[in-house]
Amino acid sequence: MSGSLYERIGGEPAVDAAVDLFYRKVLSDPSISHFFDTTDMDAQRNKQKAFLTMVFGGPNAYDGKDLRAAHAGLVSRGLNETHFGAVAGHLQATLQELGVAEDLTAEVMGIAASTQDDVLNR
Amino acid sequence: MSSVAAELAPTPTRRLRFAGVEYEVLPTETVLDALLRHGLDVPYSCRKGVCQSCMMRATDGAVPAMAQHGLKDTLRDHGCFLSCLCRPKDDLDLVAPDDELAFVRATVARVERMSPAVARVRLTPAEPFEYHAGQFVSLRRSDGLIRSYSLASVPRLDDHLEIHVKRLSCGEMSSWVFDRLQPGETVDLAGPNGTGYYLPGRPDQPLLLIGNGTGLAPLIGIAHDALAEGHSGPIDLYHGTRHGEGLYLHRDLTELAERHDNFRYHPCLSGPARMKGCRPGRAEEMAFADHAALDGHRVFLCGYPPMVEAAKKAAYLAGARLDDIHADPFELRELRRVPRD
Numbered sequence: 001m002s003g004s005l006y007e008r009i010g011g012e013p014a015v016d017a018a019v020d021l022f023y024r025k026v027l028s029d030p031s032i033s034h035f036f037d038t039t040d041m042d043a044q045r046n047k048q049k050a051f052l053t054m055v056f057g058g059p060n061a062y063d064g065k066d067l068r069a070a071h072a073g074l075v076s077r078g079l080n081e082t083h084f085g086a087v088a089g090h091l092q093a094t095l096q097e098l099g100v101a102e103d104l105t106a107e108v109m110g111i112a113a114s115t116q117d118d119v120l121n122r
Numbered sequence: 123m124s125s126v127a128a129e130l131a132p133t134p135t136r137r138l139r140f141a142g143v144e145y146e147v148l149p150t151e152t153v154l155d156a157l158l159r160h161g162l163d164v165p166y167s168c169r170k171g172v173c174q175s176c177m178m179r180a181t182d183g184a185v186p187a188m189a190q191h192g193l194k195d196t197l198r199d200h201g202c203f204l205s206c207l208c209r210p211k212d213d214l215d216l217v218a219p220d221d222e223l224a225f226v227r228a229t230v231a232r233v234e235r236m237s238p239a240v241a242r243v244r245l246t247p248a249e250p251f252e253y254h255a256g257q258f259v260s261l262r263r264s265d266g267l268i269r270s271y272s273l274a275s276v277p278r279l280d281d282h283l284e285i286h287v288k289r290l291s292c293g294e295m296s297s298w299v300f301d302r303l304q305p306g307e308t309v310d311l312a313g314p315n316g317t318g319y320y321l322p323g324r325p326d327q328p329l330l331l332i333g334n335g336t337g338l339a340p341l342i343g344i345a346h347d348a349l350a351e352g353h354s355g356p357i358d359l360y361h362g363t364r365h366g367e368g369l370y371l372h373r374d375l376t377e378l379a380e381r382h383d384n385f386r387y388h389p390c391l392s393g394p395a396r397m398k399g400c401r402p403g404r405a406e407e408m409a410f411a412d413h414a415a416l417d418g419h420r421v422f423l424c425g426y427p428p429m430v431e432a433a434k435k436a437a438y439l440a441g442a443r444l445d446d447i448h449a450d451p452f453e454l455r456e457l458r459r460v461p462r463d
Contacts, residue, residue, distance in 0.1 A: 020443050020444055020445075024438060024439060024441075041431075041438065041444065
Protein backbone atom coordinates (compact mmCIF):
# COMPACT_ATOMS: atom_id res chain seq x y z
CA MET A 1 0.00 0.00 0.00
CA SER A 2 1.29 3.46 -0.82
CA GLY A 3 1.35 6.64 1.22
CA SER A 4 2.83 7.53 4.57
CA LEU A 5 1.86 5.72 7.75
CA TYR A 6 -0.18 8.80 8.71
CA GLU A 7 -2.15 8.67 5.46
CA ARG A 8 -2.69 4.92 5.62
CA ILE A 9 -3.93 5.07 9.19
CA GLY A 10 -6.48 7.74 8.30
CA GLY A 11 -4.88 11.10 9.03
CA GLU A 12 -6.29 13.67 11.41
CA PRO A 13 -9.76 12.04 11.78
CA ALA A 14 -8.02 8.88 12.99
CA VAL A 15 -6.01 10.90 15.49
CA ASP A 16 -9.18 12.59 16.75
CA ALA A 17 -10.92 9.25 17.19
CA ALA A 18 -7.91 7.86 19.03
CA VAL A 19 -7.36 10.82 21.35
CA ASP A 20 -10.69 10.46 23.14
CA LEU A 21 -10.21 6.73 23.79
CA PHE A 22 -6.52 6.97 24.62
CA TYR A 23 -6.73 9.88 27.05
CA ARG A 24 -9.70 8.25 28.85
CA LYS A 25 -7.71 5.02 29.33
CA VAL A 26 -4.71 6.94 30.63
CA LEU A 27 -6.81 9.02 33.07
CA SER A 28 -8.62 5.90 34.28
CA ASP A 29 -5.40 4.06 35.13
CA PRO A 30 -4.54 4.83 38.77
CA SER A 31 -0.89 3.81 38.25
CA ILE A 32 -0.30 6.75 35.87
CA SER A 33 -3.31 9.08 36.05
CA HIS A 34 -1.58 11.46 38.48
CA PHE A 35 0.93 12.37 35.75
CA PHE A 36 -1.90 13.47 33.49
CA ASP A 37 -4.22 15.04 36.00
CA THR A 38 -4.80 18.68 35.34
CA THR A 39 -7.47 21.30 35.70
CA ASP A 40 -7.14 22.13 32.02
CA MET A 41 -8.36 19.06 30.17
CA ASP A 42 -8.49 20.80 26.80
CA ALA A 43 -4.80 21.71 26.98
CA GLN A 44 -4.00 18.17 28.08
CA ARG A 45 -6.01 16.73 25.21
CA ASN A 46 -4.12 18.94 22.76
CA LYS A 47 -0.87 17.55 24.11
CA GLN A 48 -2.17 14.00 23.69
CA LYS A 49 -3.20 14.88 20.16
CA ALA A 50 0.26 16.21 19.35
CA PHE A 51 1.78 13.03 20.76
CA LEU A 52 -0.56 10.74 18.80
CA THR A 53 0.02 12.75 15.62
CA MET A 54 3.72 12.07 16.07
CA VAL A 55 3.46 8.32 16.74
CA PHE A 56 1.00 8.00 13.84
CA GLY A 57 3.84 9.30 11.65
CA GLY A 58 2.05 12.58 11.04
CA PRO A 59 3.39 16.05 10.37
CA ASN A 60 4.43 17.64 13.63
CA ALA A 61 6.88 20.02 15.15
CA TYR A 62 7.92 17.76 18.01
CA ASP A 63 11.46 16.48 18.18
CA GLY A 64 13.48 14.68 20.83
CA LYS A 65 14.43 17.94 22.52
CA ASP A 66 10.78 18.95 22.90
CA LEU A 67 9.85 15.52 24.27
CA ARG A 68 12.65 15.82 26.82
CA ALA A 69 11.62 19.29 27.90
CA ALA A 70 7.93 18.35 28.07
CA HIS A 71 8.58 15.37 30.34
CA ALA A 72 11.46 16.63 32.50
CA GLY A 73 9.07 17.73 35.25
CA LEU A 74 7.33 14.34 35.25
CA VAL A 75 10.63 12.46 35.39
CA SER A 76 11.57 14.43 38.48
CA ARG A 77 8.22 13.31 39.93
CA GLY A 78 9.17 9.68 39.34
CA LEU A 79 8.12 8.90 35.76
CA ASN A 80 9.89 5.65 34.80
CA GLU A 81 9.79 2.80 32.28
CA THR A 82 6.92 1.07 34.10
CA HIS A 83 4.75 4.15 33.53
CA PHE A 84 5.99 4.42 29.95
CA GLY A 85 5.02 0.80 29.40
CA ALA A 86 1.54 1.39 30.84
CA VAL A 87 0.97 4.33 28.48
CA ALA A 88 2.20 2.25 25.55
CA GLY A 89 -0.22 -0.49 26.57
CA HIS A 90 -3.12 1.97 26.49
CA LEU A 91 -2.00 3.12 23.06
CA GLN A 92 -2.00 -0.44 21.78
CA ALA A 93 -5.43 -1.14 23.30
CA THR A 94 -6.77 2.05 21.68
CA LEU A 95 -5.53 0.98 18.26
CA GLN A 96 -7.09 -2.46 18.71
CA GLU A 97 -10.39 -0.93 19.78
CA LEU A 98 -10.37 1.22 16.63
CA GLY A 99 -9.67 -1.84 14.47
CA VAL A 100 -6.33 -0.56 13.16
CA ALA A 101 -4.59 -3.23 11.07
CA GLU A 102 -1.82 -5.18 12.80
CA ASP A 103 0.99 -4.02 10.52
CA LEU A 104 0.04 -0.36 11.06
CA THR A 105 -0.27 -0.91 14.80
CA ALA A 106 3.23 -2.41 14.80
CA GLU A 107 4.59 0.68 13.02
CA VAL A 108 2.92 3.03 15.49
CA MET A 109 4.17 1.04 18.48
CA GLY A 110 7.66 1.10 16.96
CA ILE A 111 7.63 4.90 16.77
CA ALA A 112 6.24 5.10 20.33
CA ALA A 113 8.99 2.78 21.63
CA SER A 114 11.64 4.92 19.93
CA THR A 115 10.64 7.90 22.08
CA GLN A 116 11.30 6.18 25.41
CA ASP A 117 14.79 7.60 26.06
CA ASP A 118 13.68 11.14 25.22
CA VAL A 119 10.50 10.88 27.30
CA LEU A 120 12.42 9.51 30.29
CA ASN A 121 15.25 12.02 29.77
CA ARG A 122 17.95 9.36 29.49
CA MET B 123 2.11 20.96 10.25
CA SER B 124 -1.01 19.98 12.15
CA SER B 125 -2.82 22.80 13.86
CA VAL B 126 -2.01 21.46 17.30
CA ALA B 127 1.64 20.98 16.51
CA ALA B 128 1.74 24.47 15.03
CA GLU B 129 0.17 25.81 18.18
CA LEU B 130 2.77 24.11 20.34
CA ALA B 131 5.72 25.09 18.18
CA PRO B 132 7.77 27.97 19.53
CA THR B 133 7.90 31.18 17.52
CA PRO B 134 10.83 33.59 17.39
CA THR B 135 10.86 36.76 19.48
CA ARG B 136 8.61 39.52 18.08
CA ARG B 137 7.91 43.13 18.91
CA LEU B 138 4.64 44.83 19.73
CA ARG B 139 3.96 48.53 19.50
CA PHE B 140 1.10 49.61 21.75
CA ALA B 141 0.25 53.17 22.82
CA GLY B 142 3.57 54.42 21.46
CA VAL B 143 5.76 51.94 23.37
CA GLU B 144 7.56 48.84 22.08
CA TYR B 145 7.34 45.53 23.93
CA GLU B 146 9.10 42.25 23.29
CA VAL B 147 7.09 39.03 22.95
CA LEU B 148 9.10 36.00 24.04
CA PRO B 149 8.86 32.88 21.84
CA THR B 150 6.67 31.11 24.38
CA GLU B 151 4.35 34.05 25.01
CA THR B 152 1.03 35.21 23.66
CA VAL B 153 0.45 38.92 23.06
CA LEU B 154 -1.58 39.01 26.28
CA ASP B 155 1.20 37.27 28.26
CA ALA B 156 3.71 39.83 27.01
CA LEU B 157 1.55 42.86 27.81
CA LEU B 158 0.81 41.54 31.31
CA ARG B 159 4.48 40.71 31.91
CA HIS B 160 5.30 44.32 31.12
CA GLY B 161 2.77 45.41 33.73
CA LEU B 162 0.09 46.74 31.39
CA ASP B 163 -3.44 46.90 32.74
CA VAL B 164 -5.26 45.33 29.81
CA PRO B 165 -8.66 43.62 30.10
CA TYR B 166 -8.81 39.82 30.02
CA SER B 167 -10.68 37.03 31.75
CA CYS B 168 -10.76 33.40 30.57
CA ARG B 169 -7.39 33.31 28.70
CA LYS B 170 -8.81 30.52 26.56
CA GLY B 171 -10.21 32.41 23.60
CA VAL B 172 -13.76 32.16 24.86
CA CYS B 173 -14.77 35.36 26.64
CA GLN B 174 -13.23 37.73 24.06
CA SER B 175 -12.57 40.39 26.68
CA CYS B 176 -8.87 40.55 25.69
CA MET B 177 -9.67 41.51 22.09
CA MET B 178 -7.23 43.92 20.41
CA ARG B 179 -6.84 45.31 16.92
CA ALA B 180 -3.71 45.08 14.77
CA THR B 181 -3.12 48.19 12.63
CA ASP B 182 0.09 46.79 11.17
CA GLY B 183 1.36 43.21 10.85
CA ALA B 184 -0.55 39.97 10.23
CA VAL B 185 -2.15 38.02 13.08
CA PRO B 186 -2.38 34.20 12.92
CA ALA B 187 -5.80 32.93 11.81
CA MET B 188 -6.33 31.00 15.01
CA ALA B 189 -6.14 34.23 17.03
CA GLN B 190 -9.31 35.35 15.21
CA HIS B 191 -11.16 32.11 15.92
CA GLY B 192 -14.82 32.74 16.75
CA LEU B 193 -14.79 36.46 15.91
CA LYS B 194 -17.46 37.99 13.73
CA ASP B 195 -16.48 38.76 10.13
CA THR B 196 -16.66 42.52 10.70
CA LEU B 197 -14.22 42.24 13.59
CA ARG B 198 -11.82 40.05 11.58
CA ASP B 199 -11.91 42.48 8.69
CA HIS B 200 -10.86 45.26 11.03
CA GLY B 201 -7.86 43.25 12.23
CA CYS B 202 -9.37 42.39 15.61
CA PHE B 203 -7.95 39.32 17.33
CA LEU B 204 -7.84 37.66 20.74
CA SER B 205 -4.58 38.55 22.44
CA CYS B 206 -4.71 35.44 24.67
CA LEU B 207 -4.57 33.18 21.58
CA CYS B 208 -2.09 35.23 19.56
CA ARG B 209 1.47 33.98 19.21
CA PRO B 210 2.55 36.53 16.62
CA LYS B 211 4.57 35.52 13.57
CA ASP B 212 5.09 39.21 12.68
CA ASP B 213 5.85 42.36 14.60
CA LEU B 214 2.51 44.00 15.39
CA ASP B 215 1.17 47.51 15.94
CA LEU B 216 -1.76 47.30 18.32
CA VAL B 217 -4.65 49.44 19.45
CA ALA B 218 -7.60 48.70 21.71
CA PRO B 219 -10.60 47.67 19.59
CA ASP B 220 -13.09 50.36 18.67
CA ASP B 221 -16.07 50.17 20.99
CA GLU B 222 -18.61 50.74 18.25
CA LEU B 223 -17.41 47.55 16.57
CA ALA B 224 -17.74 45.36 19.62
CA PHE B 225 -20.58 46.79 21.69
CA VAL B 226 -24.32 47.15 21.19
CA ARG B 227 -26.44 49.48 23.33
CA ALA B 228 -29.25 47.77 25.28
CA THR B 229 -32.07 49.14 27.42
CA VAL B 230 -33.09 47.52 30.69
CA ALA B 231 -36.69 46.33 30.33
CA ARG B 232 -37.15 44.71 33.72
CA VAL B 233 -35.25 43.79 36.89
CA GLU B 234 -36.78 41.14 39.20
CA ARG B 235 -35.52 39.58 42.38
CA MET B 236 -35.92 35.83 42.02
CA SER B 237 -34.38 35.06 45.42
CA PRO B 238 -32.39 37.04 48.01
CA ALA B 239 -29.26 36.45 45.93
CA VAL B 240 -30.47 36.24 42.32
CA ALA B 241 -31.86 38.96 40.06
CA ARG B 242 -33.34 38.38 36.64
CA VAL B 243 -32.63 41.19 34.18
CA ARG B 244 -34.33 41.58 30.82
CA LEU B 245 -32.63 43.71 28.19
CA THR B 246 -33.72 45.08 24.83
CA PRO B 247 -30.84 45.57 22.39
CA ALA B 248 -30.98 48.68 20.19
CA GLU B 249 -30.27 46.61 17.08
CA PRO B 250 -30.85 42.96 16.10
CA PHE B 251 -28.71 40.74 18.30
CA GLU B 252 -28.11 37.24 16.95
CA TYR B 253 -27.27 34.55 19.46
CA HIS B 254 -27.84 30.95 20.45
CA ALA B 255 -29.51 30.05 23.74
CA GLY B 256 -26.72 29.14 26.15
CA GLN B 257 -24.17 31.66 24.90
CA PHE B 258 -22.99 34.54 27.04
CA VAL B 259 -22.56 38.28 26.71
CA SER B 260 -20.25 40.81 28.28
CA LEU B 261 -22.18 43.62 29.93
CA ARG B 262 -20.49 47.00 30.29
CA ARG B 263 -21.60 49.74 32.62
CA SER B 264 -21.18 53.38 31.60
CA ASP B 265 -17.99 53.69 33.71
CA GLY B 266 -16.37 50.79 31.84
CA LEU B 267 -16.88 48.00 34.39
CA ILE B 268 -17.45 44.70 32.53
CA ARG B 269 -18.83 41.32 33.58
CA SER B 270 -19.91 38.29 31.57
CA TYR B 271 -23.37 36.73 31.95
CA SER B 272 -24.96 33.70 30.33
CA LEU B 273 -28.15 34.19 28.37
CA ALA B 274 -31.23 32.37 29.68
CA SER B 275 -33.45 33.53 26.81
CA VAL B 276 -34.11 31.78 23.51
CA PRO B 277 -34.07 33.82 20.27
CA ARG B 278 -37.19 32.26 18.75
CA LEU B 279 -39.22 32.35 21.98
CA ASP B 280 -38.23 35.57 23.73
CA ASP B 281 -38.34 39.22 22.72
CA HIS B 282 -35.77 40.21 25.34
CA LEU B 283 -32.35 39.03 26.30
CA GLU B 284 -32.43 37.56 29.79
CA ILE B 285 -29.54 37.25 32.25
CA HIS B 286 -29.42 36.03 35.85
CA VAL B 287 -27.18 38.01 38.18
CA LYS B 288 -25.99 36.48 41.43
CA ARG B 289 -25.26 38.93 44.20
CA LEU B 290 -21.65 38.53 45.30
CA SER B 291 -20.54 39.99 48.63
CA CYS B 292 -17.85 42.15 47.02
CA GLY B 293 -19.37 42.21 43.56
CA GLU B 294 -19.31 45.73 42.19
CA MET B 295 -21.53 44.93 39.22
CA SER B 296 -23.93 42.59 41.02
CA SER B 297 -24.48 45.06 43.90
CA TRP B 298 -25.21 47.77 41.36
CA VAL B 299 -27.68 45.56 39.51
CA PHE B 300 -29.43 44.68 42.78
CA ASP B 301 -29.51 48.10 44.42
CA ARG B 302 -29.52 50.62 41.61
CA LEU B 303 -30.39 49.32 38.18
CA GLN B 304 -33.80 50.53 36.93
CA PRO B 305 -35.84 49.85 33.80
CA GLY B 306 -35.08 52.38 31.09
CA GLU B 307 -31.37 52.62 31.90
CA THR B 308 -28.89 51.55 29.24
CA VAL B 309 -25.85 49.28 29.26
CA ASP B 310 -23.55 48.06 26.48
CA LEU B 311 -23.35 44.44 25.39
CA ALA B 312 -20.56 42.62 23.57
CA GLY B 313 -20.86 39.15 22.17
CA PRO B 314 -22.46 36.72 22.06
CA ASN B 315 -19.67 34.28 22.87
CA GLY B 316 -19.40 30.64 23.79
CA THR B 317 -19.88 27.34 22.00
CA GLY B 318 -22.16 25.61 24.51
CA TYR B 319 -25.52 25.62 22.77
CA TYR B 320 -28.06 23.19 21.35
CA LEU B 321 -27.27 21.82 17.91
CA PRO B 322 -30.23 20.44 15.95
CA GLY B 323 -29.63 17.26 13.96
CA ARG B 324 -29.52 14.62 16.65
CA PRO B 325 -33.03 14.85 18.13
CA ASP B 326 -32.76 11.59 20.06
CA GLN B 327 -29.41 12.30 21.74
CA PRO B 328 -29.65 12.28 25.55
CA LEU B 329 -28.81 15.70 27.02
CA LEU B 330 -27.42 16.07 30.52
CA LEU B 331 -27.47 19.61 31.95
CA ILE B 332 -25.75 20.28 35.26
CA GLY B 333 -25.52 23.69 36.89
CA ASN B 334 -25.27 25.31 40.26
CA GLY B 335 -26.38 28.77 41.32
CA THR B 336 -26.98 31.08 38.36
CA GLY B 337 -25.21 28.48 36.23
CA LEU B 338 -28.83 27.49 35.67
CA ALA B 339 -29.32 30.41 33.24
CA PRO B 340 -27.74 28.98 30.07
CA LEU B 341 -29.07 25.49 30.85
CA ILE B 342 -32.64 26.76 30.89
CA GLY B 343 -32.06 28.45 27.56
CA ILE B 344 -30.61 25.25 26.09
CA ALA B 345 -33.50 23.12 27.45
CA HIS B 346 -36.15 25.50 26.07
CA ASP B 347 -34.34 25.69 22.74
CA ALA B 348 -34.07 21.89 22.45
CA LEU B 349 -37.74 21.38 23.34
CA ALA B 350 -38.83 24.07 20.87
CA GLU B 351 -36.74 22.33 18.22
CA GLY B 352 -38.66 19.11 18.89
CA HIS B 353 -35.88 17.26 20.67
CA SER B 354 -37.19 13.77 21.47
CA GLY B 355 -34.34 12.32 23.52
CA PRO B 356 -34.23 12.63 27.30
CA ILE B 357 -33.19 16.01 28.74
CA ASP B 358 -32.13 15.84 32.37
CA LEU B 359 -31.48 19.14 34.15
CA TYR B 360 -29.78 19.09 37.56
CA HIS B 361 -29.80 22.35 39.46
CA GLY B 362 -27.81 22.50 42.68
CA THR B 363 -27.81 25.08 45.43
CA ARG B 364 -27.11 25.07 49.13
CA HIS B 365 -30.45 26.45 50.34
CA GLY B 366 -33.99 25.93 49.04
CA GLU B 367 -34.39 29.62 48.17
CA GLY B 368 -31.55 29.20 45.67
CA LEU B 369 -33.83 27.01 43.51
CA TYR B 370 -35.04 30.25 42.01
CA LEU B 371 -36.92 28.77 39.06
CA HIS B 372 -38.35 25.76 40.86
CA ARG B 373 -41.95 26.37 39.80
CA ASP B 374 -41.15 27.15 36.14
CA LEU B 375 -39.00 24.05 35.80
CA THR B 376 -41.49 21.82 37.59
CA GLU B 377 -44.17 23.01 35.17
CA LEU B 378 -41.89 22.52 32.19
CA ALA B 379 -41.31 18.92 33.31
CA GLU B 380 -45.08 18.41 33.57
CA ARG B 381 -45.57 19.62 30.01
CA HIS B 382 -42.77 17.54 28.43
CA ASP B 383 -42.37 13.81 29.04
CA ASN B 384 -38.74 13.84 27.96
CA PHE B 385 -37.69 16.75 30.22
CA ARG B 386 -36.80 15.98 33.81
CA TYR B 387 -35.90 18.53 36.45
CA HIS B 388 -33.75 17.44 39.39
CA PRO B 389 -33.43 20.07 42.11
CA CYS B 390 -30.58 19.26 44.50
CA LEU B 391 -29.79 20.78 47.90
CA SER B 392 -26.24 20.44 49.18
CA GLY B 393 -26.99 22.12 52.54
CA PRO B 394 -28.52 20.51 55.62
CA ALA B 395 -32.11 21.58 54.87
CA ARG B 396 -34.46 19.14 53.14
CA MET B 397 -37.30 20.02 50.82
CA LYS B 398 -40.00 17.87 49.30
CA GLY B 399 -39.06 16.76 45.80
CA CYS B 400 -35.42 17.83 46.18
CA ARG B 401 -32.44 15.49 46.19
CA PRO B 402 -30.02 15.76 49.11
CA GLY B 403 -26.50 16.34 47.80
CA ARG B 404 -24.58 18.10 45.08
CA ALA B 405 -26.07 18.37 41.61
CA GLU B 406 -23.08 16.79 39.87
CA GLU B 407 -22.97 13.87 42.32
CA MET B 408 -26.68 13.17 41.82
CA ALA B 409 -26.32 13.48 38.05
CA PHE B 410 -23.44 11.03 37.82
CA ALA B 411 -25.11 8.61 40.24
CA ASP B 412 -28.15 8.55 37.94
CA HIS B 413 -26.11 8.44 34.71
CA ALA B 414 -23.22 6.03 35.12
CA ALA B 415 -22.63 5.61 31.38
CA LEU B 416 -22.57 8.75 29.25
CA ASP B 417 -21.63 7.27 25.86
CA GLY B 418 -23.44 9.28 23.20
CA HIS B 419 -24.61 11.96 25.64
CA ARG B 420 -24.16 15.67 25.20
CA VAL B 421 -23.27 17.31 28.48
CA PHE B 422 -23.60 20.98 29.42
CA LEU B 423 -21.98 22.29 32.59
CA CYS B 424 -22.17 25.73 34.13
CA GLY B 425 -21.47 27.26 37.49
CA TYR B 426 -18.79 27.24 40.15
CA PRO B 427 -15.50 26.62 38.28
CA PRO B 428 -14.16 23.79 40.50
CA MET B 429 -17.50 21.95 40.09
CA VAL B 430 -17.40 22.48 36.34
CA GLU B 431 -13.82 21.20 36.01
CA ALA B 432 -14.48 18.14 38.19
CA ALA B 433 -17.74 17.36 36.39
CA LYS B 434 -16.08 17.73 33.03
CA LYS B 435 -13.55 15.08 33.93
CA ALA B 436 -16.19 12.81 35.48
CA ALA B 437 -18.39 13.10 32.37
CA TYR B 438 -15.45 12.26 30.13
CA LEU B 439 -14.44 9.24 32.21
CA ALA B 440 -18.08 8.11 32.16
CA GLY B 441 -17.84 7.88 28.37
CA ALA B 442 -18.89 11.26 26.96
CA ARG B 443 -16.69 12.47 24.13
CA LEU B 444 -14.73 15.61 25.04
CA ASP B 445 -16.28 17.35 22.02
CA ASP B 446 -19.72 16.60 23.49
CA ILE B 447 -18.95 18.21 26.85
CA HIS B 448 -19.63 21.93 26.96
CA ALA B 449 -18.33 24.03 29.77
CA ASP B 450 -17.53 27.66 29.16
CA PRO B 451 -14.81 28.58 31.58
CA PHE B 452 -15.70 31.47 33.85
CA GLU B 453 -13.45 32.82 36.46
CA LEU B 454 -14.87 35.06 39.14
CA ARG B 455 -12.35 37.80 38.97
CA GLU B 456 -12.30 41.52 38.58
CA LEU B 457 -12.39 42.54 34.95
CA ARG B 458 -10.96 45.99 34.73
CA ARG B 459 -10.70 48.15 31.69
CA VAL B 460 -7.91 50.51 30.91
CA PRO B 461 -9.18 54.01 31.69
CA ARG B 462 -9.59 56.03 28.54
CA ASP B 463 -9.12 59.76 28.21
